[in-house]
Amino acid sequence: MLVLLGAAPAASAQAAEGVRPNSTAKVTDSMAQRMQACVVCHGKEGRATNDGYFPRIAGKPQGYLFNQLKNFKDGRRHNQAMSHLLQHMSDDYLRDIARYFSELDLPYPPARALGLGAEQQQLAQSLVLKGDADRKIPACVACHGDNMAGRLPAMPGLLTLPSDYLIGQLGAWRTGQRKAKEPDCMAEVARRLSADEVGAVARWLSAQTLPLGTKPAAASTEPLPLRCGSGEP
Amino acid sequence: MTTKLLGRRLKGALAALTILATFAALVAWRNVAGEARIEPGAVQAPASDGVIARGAYLARAGNCIGCHTTAAGQAFAGGRGVDTPFGVVYAPNITPDDQTGIGTWSSAEFWRAMHHGRSKSGRLLYPAFPYPSFTNVTREDSDALYAYLRSVKPVGQPNLEHGLRFPYDTQAALAVWRALYFRPGEFAAEPKQSAEWNRGKYLVQGLGHCAACHSGRNFLGGTSLKTEFAGGLMPDATWYAPSLATPKEAGVQGWPKSEVVRLLKTGVSEHASVAGPMAEVVFSSTQYLTDQDLDAMTQFLASLPVKQPEPAKTDRVDAGGFARGGKVYEAQCASCHGDRGEGVPNIYPALAGNRAVNLGSYDNLVQVIRHGGFAPATAGNPAPFGMPPFGQTLNNSDLAAVVTYIRRSWGNAAAPVSSLEVLRVE
Numbered sequence: 001m002l003v004l005l006g007a008a009p010a011a012s013a014q015a016a017e018g019v020r021p022n023s024t025a026k027v028t029d030s031m032a033q034r035m036q037a038c039v040v041c042h043g044k045e046g047r048a049t050n051d052g053y054f055p056r057i058a059g060k061p062q063g064y065l066f067n068q069l070k071n072f073k074d075g076r077r078h079n080q081a082m083s084h085l086l087q088h089m090s091d092d093y094l095r096d097i098a099r100y101f102s103e104l105d106l107p108y109p110p111a112r113a114l115g116l117g118a119e120q121q122q123l124a125q126s127l128v129l130k131g132d133a134d135r136k137i138p139a140c141v142a143c144h145g146d147n148m149a150g151r152l153p154a155m156p157g158l159l160t161l162p163s164d165y166l167i168g169q170l171g172a173w174r175t176g177q178r179k180a181k182e183p184d185c186m187a188e189v190a191r192r193l194s195a196d197e198v199g200a201v202a203r204w205l206s207a208q209t210l211p212l213g214t215k216p217a218a219a220s221t222e223p224l225p226l227r228c229g230s231g232e233p
Numbered sequence: 234m235t236t237k238l239l240g241r242r243l244k245g246a247l248a249a250l251t252i253l254a255t256f257a258a259l260v261a262w263r264n265v266a267g268e269a270r271i272e273p274g275a276v277q278a279p280a281s282d283g284v285i286a287r288g289a290y291l292a293r294a295g296n297c298i299g300c301h302t303t304a305a306g307q308a309f310a311g312g313r314g315v316d317t318p319f320g321v322v323y324a325p326n327i328t329p330d331d332q333t334g335i336g337t338w339s340s341a342e343f344w345r346a347m348h349h350g351r352s353k354s355g356r357l358l359y360p361a362f363p364y365p366s367f368t369n370v371t372r373e374d375s376d377a378l379y380a381y382l383r384s385v386k387p388v389g390q391p392n393l394e395h396g397l398r399f400p401y402d403t404q405a406a407l408a409v410w411r412a413l414y415f416r417p418g419e420f421a422a423e424p425k426q427s428a429e430w431n432r433g434k435y436l437v438q439g440l441g442h443c444a445a446c447h448s449g450r451n452f453l454g455g456t457s458l459k460t461e462f463a464g465g466l467m468p469d470a471t472w473y474a475p476s477l478a479t480p481k482e483a484g485v486q487g488w489p490k491s492e493v494v495r496l497l498k499t500g501v502s503e504h505a506s507v508a509g510p511m512a513e514v515v516f517s518s519t520q521y522l523t524d525q526d527l528d529a530m531t532q533f534l535a536s537l538p539v540k541q542p543e544p545a546k547t548d549r550v551d552a553g554g555f556a557r558g559g560k561v562y563e564a565q566c567a568s569c570h571g572d573r574g575e576g577v578p579n580i581y582p583a584l585a586g587n588r589a590v591n592l593g594s595y596d597n598l599v600q601v602i603r604h605g606g607f608a609p610a611t612a613g614n615p616a617p618f619g620m621p622p623f624g625q626t627l628n629n630s631d632l633a634a635v636v637t638y639i640r641r642s643w644g645n646a647a648a649p650v651s652s653l654e655v656l657r658v659e
Contacts, residue, residue, distance in 0.1 A: 023567040027577045036569065037605055037619030040626055074305035081604070081622045083304070088500075088516040088609035093616055 031100045037085065046101050049109045050160045050206050053168070058104040061216045063154030065098035067180065067230045076179040078172075108160050111209040116200060124204035127197060131225075137192050138225035140201070143185075145217035149210055152219040154231045159208040166202035174198075181229035188226060263412035264357060268349050271341045280380035288381025291374055294526070295367070295440035296518035297382075300324040310334075310388035315361045316469035318454065320397035322361035330387035343379040344372055349417050357407045359395070360415065361468070365456070366442035369420040369435065414455035426536075429525075433533030436526060441518075446474035446510065447483070463540055466596070471659050472509045473594035478540040482588060485534050493531040494524060499613030503578055506608045506617075508589075508601055516609035542593060550641055550649045558638025561631050565623060566639075574643045580618055585643035595650045598636055599658040602627075629655045 027033060035046070038057070042048050046058040057065060072082040073089065086094070114121055126132075128148075131139035140148060143155050150157035158166070172178035173190035180186060193201070224231070280288075292298065301324045303312045311326035328334040335343065335353070342353045350364035351357055358364060370378075400406045420439060422431040437443050446467055449460030454468070464476030464483070475482035485493045496502040497519040500512060507515050519527065563572075569581045576583030584590050589597050603624035608617035627635070633652040640647035 022572055023563075024569065024571045024575075024577050024581070027569065027580060029580065031616070033580070034616060034618050037607065037621045040605075040621035040623065075303075076305070081625060084604045085606060085619065085622065087304070088512050089607065090610040090615065093610045096616060 031096070035097065035100060041081070045104055045106055047104070047106045047108075048162070050112065050162050052162055053164050055161050055165050056108075057101045058106045059149075059215075060102060060156050061150050061152050061154055062095075062098045062102035063152065063231070064150065064156045065101055066095055067154055069094040069098060071180065076181075078177060105213060107212045108210045108214075112207050114203060114207045116203055120196075120200040121204065123197065124200040127193075127201050128204060135192055137189060140205070142225050143220075143228070147210060147214060147217075148205070148208075149214045150216035152216050155216070155228075157210075157216060158205045159210050161206055163199075163202040163206035166205060167198055170198045170202065181232075183227045183229050185224075185226040185228035185230075260408050260412040264408050265349075267417050268345065268351075271339070271345060277340050277379070277383070279383070280377075284377050284380045285384045286381075287374075288377035288379070288384075290521070291378050291440060292381055293518055293521040294436060295378070295442065296514060297327070297378075299513060299517050300361075301327050307386070307388045307390070309382065309385055310390040311392055312390065314393075314396075317361060318468065318470070319401035320395065322359045322395050322397065323393035324362070325392040326388065326390050327382055328385055328388045328390075329383045330389050333389050333391045334387060335382065336387060338379075340376050340379045343382075344375045347375045347378075348372075350411065350415065357404055357411060359397075359407065360410070360454070363442040363445040365415050366439060366445055368416075368418045369439040371420065374440070410453060410455070413453070414457075427532070429529045430532045430536065432526065433529035433531065436522075436530050437533050441530065443477065447477045448474075462537055464542070466594070467510060469659075471596070472600055473592060473596045474510070475588070475592060475597075476540070476542060477534060478537050479542055480539070480588075481542060482592060484537065484539065485531065486537065486539055488535065490528065490531050490535065493534070494527040495613070497522070497527050497530070498524070499611045500609040500617065501579070501614050504583070506582055508606055508608070509597060512606065512609045515611065520609070520611040520613070548648050550637060554634050554649075555638055555641065557631070558634035558636070559642075561627065561635040562638050562642075565627070566635065569620075574639065574645075584639050585645065587645070590639055591645055591647045593647070595636060595640070595647070595654065596658050598639070599632060599650070599655055602632060602636065603658075 032045075038046060041054045042057050043054070046056065048054045048056045068077065069086060069089075070091070071077040072079060073086040073094070075083070089097075116124065127137065128140045131137045131142065140158060143151060144158050145151045145155070148158045169178060170186075170190045170193065173184075173187045174193075176187070178187075190198070298308060300313050300315060301309045301311050303310075306312055307328075309326070309328045311324045314321040314323050326334040329336040331337055338353050345351050346353075346358060346362075347364060347367045347370055349368070350360065350362070395402065420435050423434070426434075444456065444461055447462050447464060448456045449463045449465040450456055450468075451460075462477040464474060464478075466473050477484050480486050480488070492502040492504075496505055496507065497515060499520065500507050500515040522530075566584075570576050570584050571581075574584035574587075576585075589601075592598075601620065603622065605620040605622035607619035608614060610617055623632070630652040633650050633655045636655065637649040639645065641649060
């Protein structure tokens with residue numbers, strides 16, 4: 001499809017009118033401008049809230065974001081809108097996009113009521129902080145960082161993500177709809193969790209918040225509880 | 234029944250059979266006419282690096298990888314489906330794997346596929362493989378392509394069976410189609426034109442297979458000289474490939490040549506950007522072509538005789554819907570495309586006077602608004618600007634309102650679009 005510019009340059013008409021600045025006055029040749037295509041779903045500057053479905057992308061580790069962009073492009077993750085947007089992008093540009101969002105330092109939405117009964121709350125908290133050694137389920141904090149703001153190079157932060165999104169992702173891993181580079185550690189963890197546990201953990205994670213300026217944890221010097229292909233070079 | 238009546242019926246049946254047999258013979262003859270006999274050929278010895286490199290370049294010009302590779306698949310291993318009105322046609326594995334690819338093909342067999350549209354086994358090929366264009370490719374270029382494809386990594390990946398409906402899945406139906414619409418051709422240079430122009434014509438009508446999308450097709454998927462480059466709905470009915478025969482659509486008659494070359498090389502020019510299937514063409518094919526070849530293609534395209542499209546119908550616009558469209562525009566579109574659809578040069582296309590906006594077919598505008606998209610990332614435009622997929626937040630009625638508003642504002646005068654029509658766009 002080819003697109004032609006209209007004949008009249010608008011600036012002069014605008015100046016003559018002198019009422020209000022043109023809506024495009026703020027358009028700049030910048031990365032932020034280029035990423036305007038993402039904000040309709042991921043929120044202003046990529047900081048979607050804990051409502052709805054779309055995940056926050058601001059402040060997640062660059063490695064994680066790059067892997068997801070590749071996963072959508074190459075069909076390991078399925079979302080029609082995402083694969084459409086990414087289909088004609090180079091790895092270099094995907095890396096730049098991942099870096100841009102990873103470097104954004106933006107406030108998190110406030111904590112909110114859990115909406116969980118006492119028993120479920122305890123179940124969630126125990127899985128998140130301690131895991132279940134008998135069933136070989138590692139604690140979330142063991143990989144995603146002590147405050148679950150993510151871990152370099154490629155573990156995502158989990159807090160404030162919409163619970164529907166978290167349930168959707170864990171469900172997709174259990175059914176093989178979502179895949180990561182082998183060995184796919186989250187697929188293993190998701191399959192070991194019951195549906196009830198997935199629901200409780202998702203709601204618990206979604207309701208927490210993080211202080212402004214929280215960064216992903218440094219890369220682990222110890223081996224992680226499970227091998228994860230996505231964190232390996 | 235009398236003997237006389239029986240005799241008449243017999244005669245009638247015989248006549249019908251004769252006509253049928255003649256027709257079948259004609260169809261059969263049409264399908265092999267002009268083919269040289271292929272000697273049971275040995276697979277050719279490896280070609281020189283120069284020939285392989287030329288073949289690699291030609292494979293880019295033909296965008297072979299576009300159909301013969303899936304999103305996450307291995308290069309040239311096939312498996313991508315082309316949706317057509319007759320069912321899905323899957324591109325085969327063209328890596329040099331002996332079992333599942335074309336490892337045992339000779340260069341003569343490869344040439345027969347390119348030139349005559351027949352497989353090594355003799356089977357007729359579906360024209361989703363654009364041999365009606367590739368038939369214009371020279372034997373020398375076909376051999377270079379063959380040499381290149383022999384040099385890529387062999388991948389053992391069995392071909393998928395086409396998902397075509399009866400009768401389109403039969404060789405007989407295909408033979409009839411070919412008898413009607415396909416003639417093996419040989420590229421003939423026009424001596425009155427320059428060497429560059431002829432090179433451009435060769436690329437556009439051969440490997441470039443531009444006509445495969447940018448031509449009108451009848452209900453059998455056939456094209457004619459009359460409809461060549463006149464624009465048409467893509468075979469999968471998702472996008473409209475605009476006419477190259479009028480500057481009102483995608484024709485480049487009257488464009489500065491450098492802008493056409495820039496558009497094909499980088500995906501954007503000062504006043505235009507490519508979207509949809511053409512973004513894919515730039516991304517995996519034309520960005521790799523030399524400036525000389527792009528210049529040559531431009532020369533040929535700019536010389537295409539202009540055929541004006543039929544004037545668009547001018548339905549009345551419902552005032553309430555138009556006003557609602559204006560509100561949606563102000564809230565969602567104006568911050569990039571401007572209060573008067575003037576756009577931002579080199580960043581956001583203007584919508585006022587925009588050719589894609591004013592097409593008779595509203596399909597592309599709906600696609601762009603619904604799915605958004607980035608211009609292709611190319612060496613000349615490595616960090617493209619993009620548009621959000623508004624289908625995530627706008628319903629069909631909002632989409633129709635804003636599409637109509639854009640098509641009827643700032644001097645645009647295309648037909649309004651209803652929400653039912655928006656719904657029809659896949």
